[in-house]
Amino acid sequence: MNIHAISSIYRFEMNRMWRTMGQSIVSPVISTSLYFIVFGAAIGRQMGEIDGISYGAFLVPGLVMLSLLTQSVSNAAFGIYFPKFTGTIYEILSAPVSALEIVIGYVGAAATKSLILGVIIMLTATLFVDLKIAHPFWMLFFLVLTATTFSLLGFIIGIWADGFDQLQIVPLLIITPLTFLGGSFYSIKMLPEFWQTVTLANPVLYLVSGFRWSFYEISDVSPGISIAMILVFLSLCAGIVYWIFKTGYRIKS
Amino acid sequence: MNNNADILIDIKNITKKYDNGFTALDDVSLQIKKGEIIALLGPNGAGKTTLISTICGIITPTSGSISVGGFDTLKDYRDTRKMIGLVPQELTTDAFETVFDTVSFTRGLFGKPRDNSIIEKILKDLSLWDKKDNKLRELSGGMKRRVLIAKALSHEPDILFLDEPTAGVDVELRKDMWNVMRALSKTGVTIILTTHYIEEAEEMADRIGVISKGRILLVEQTSELMRKLGHKEMIVEISEPLDTLPASLQAFDLTLSDDRKFITYSYNANQEHPGITRLLKALIDADIRTTDISTKQSSLEDIFVNLVRDAA
Structure with missing residues (x-):
């Protein structure tokens, strides 16, 4: 294995994050803080507890x-x-360098950045709410696997994209709506039964639910199903990346 | 492993055909010896970049095989790629990286541990040391070209591919680049450059390969190519304009200029008896007085144009 190559790609990507600190770290932290202030502190006070958890604290895993x-x-x-x-x-x-080494470098760096951000958001959340983590191992499990899986998805999008606009399409038009509708800000039990059933088709629901369970032991779906789903997504993305390198799709002629 | 120790790159019957039916390389075979400078000469779209991209692993050939240092470029890609440095035609650099960091990045990418002293030496050799902390976007085109060479050399390769290294650079910088290539060649690096500047090929290369429409038309020692295909002309200026060439001169390959004041004799410079004495005698016998004589050697450009035209 070409460790030096992996390390070079990884460090190059991480350096880019430090160069664009405002865009990479400060901006998401500010927007998340705004969510806490608006939903947690302002609107949250008007809402009751969800499964015995204050709304502000309930929000943290979703955010x-x-x-x-x-x-x-x-x-x-x-x-x-x-x-x-x-x-x-x-x-x-x-x-x-092999395809695996390229993926480890790029996806590893992307996942690391997201994890750093996730940790910063959790630390920020402690300023607003009392945060407890019931299952630290599973919290880390969901955190790392979700970051890795969606970094793989991002890698696929980056290979597929022909322009900067296409880079934004999937995060803006697919990921963000799915996250909002996947129980990030509410329990799906608060929805009418029909929409509860519809929401079960949203893959992000399983990630949010599993992640929230690792904090508060409450979930919309069984944690086992959440674990299985994240592994399915990971395998699916890894399979597509494997196919990209095998065929040279959009990177090699 | 290749048995011939002198052959560093062995290209056998490489064809690259795209899905749309375009054939970029058509049954190309070429052997490149250790330590030589070979120029691949051809017009735009001839297949020069495709050929070197195929050797470097950027393009997968449809058929054929390439070995580098006895290793197959597909099966043993790690071994072959470690030996190769590539300077691309386009000035492709990451705008926000510093010179030092980008060269170090490439060294790591090619599997070598970080070594600041080697990077320092490369940057000093290429007169880039004082720019080491500059961001790439702050550099001129010529400097960026040097950075690309530095990146290609960062992992101390045995082979350097230069794809149109002096395209779009001024005369001074071009000569500067030639000096860099000569210095590299002296260190034992095998250099393969693509160019459509005939002068560059003639000046730099030990051998020249002419490529057109995906086929190698000819590979020859530069000096041998000039000798074998060298075509010379003797231009005789005459004192009195002629209406037509006299019949006594019909045996010679002569043309009369439009102003009828110059007779041009075309001959092969490599012939033992090119017929110059006979022609001069025939001119005297025909009572044609000469006021001046000059000769013109056909350039590599003429040879190249003829080859490509013949292949079309």
């Missing part, structure tokens, strides 16, 4: 998931799209 999903996709998509756009991808393609 972390919202940032984790959108940032993982954006970071990874931009990370691989930019060399394609500037033409520097020739270096990666002509280097003695």
Whole structure:
């Protein structure tokens, strides 16, 4: 394994994050804080507890998931799209690196950035709510696997995208709506029965539910199903990435 | 492993055909020796970049095989790619990285541990050391070209591919680049450059391969190519304009200029008896007085144009 190559790609991507600190860290933290202030402190006071948890605290896993999903996709998509756009991808393609090493470098960096962000948001949340984590291992499990899976998805989008607008399409038009409708800000039990059933088709529900269970031991679906679903998404994304490198789709002729 | 120790790159019957039916490389075979400078000369779209991209692993060939240092470029890609440095045609750089960081990045990408002293030496050799902390977007086109060379050399490759290294650079910088290539060649690096500047190929290369429409038309030692295909002309200026060439001169390959003051004799410079003495005698016998004589050697450009035209 070409460890130096993985390390180079990883450090290059992480350096980009430090260079764009405002965009990568400060902006998501500010927007998340606004969510806490508006939904948690202002509107949340008017709402009762959900399954015995204050609304502000209930929000935390959903908000972390919202940032984790959108940032993982954006970071990874931009990370691989930019060399394609500037033409520097020739270096990666002509280097003695395997597809796996390329993916570990790019996806690893994207996932790391998202995890850093997730941790920062959780730390920020402690300023507003009393945060308890019932199952730290499973919390980390969901955090790491979700960041990895959606970074893989972002990597796929970055390979597929032909322009900067396409980079934004999936996070804006698919990921964000699915996250909002996947129980990030409410329990699906609050919905009419028909919409509860519809929501079960939203894959993000399983991630948010599982992640929230690791905090408060409350969930919309069984944690076992959430774990199974995240593993299914991970396998699916890994399979698509494998196919991309096997066929050279949009990166090699 | 290849048995011939002198052959570093062995290209056998490489064809690259795209899904739309376009054939970029058509049964190309070429052997490149260790330590030589070879120029691939051809017009735009001839297949030069496709050929080097195929050797470097950026493009997968439809058929054929390539070995580098005895290793197959597809099966043993790690071994072959470690040996190769590529300077692309386009000035593709990451705008926000510093010179030092981007060169270090490439070294790591090619599997070498970070070594600041090696990067320093490369940057100093390429007169980039004082720019090491500059962001790439702050550099001129010529400097960016040097950075691309530095990146290609960062992992100390045995082979350097330069795709149109002096395209769009001014004369001074072009000569500067040639000096860089010569210095690299002296260190034992095998250099393959693509160019459509005949002068560059003639000046730099030990051998020249002419490529057109995806086919290698000819590969020859530069000097041998000039000798074998060298075509010379003797231009005789005459004192009195002629209406037509006299019948006694019909045996020679002569043309009369439009102003009828110059007779051009075309001959092969490599012939033992090119017929110059006979022609001069025939001119005297025909009572044609000469006021001046000059000769013109056909350039590599003429040879190239003829080859490509013949292949069309």
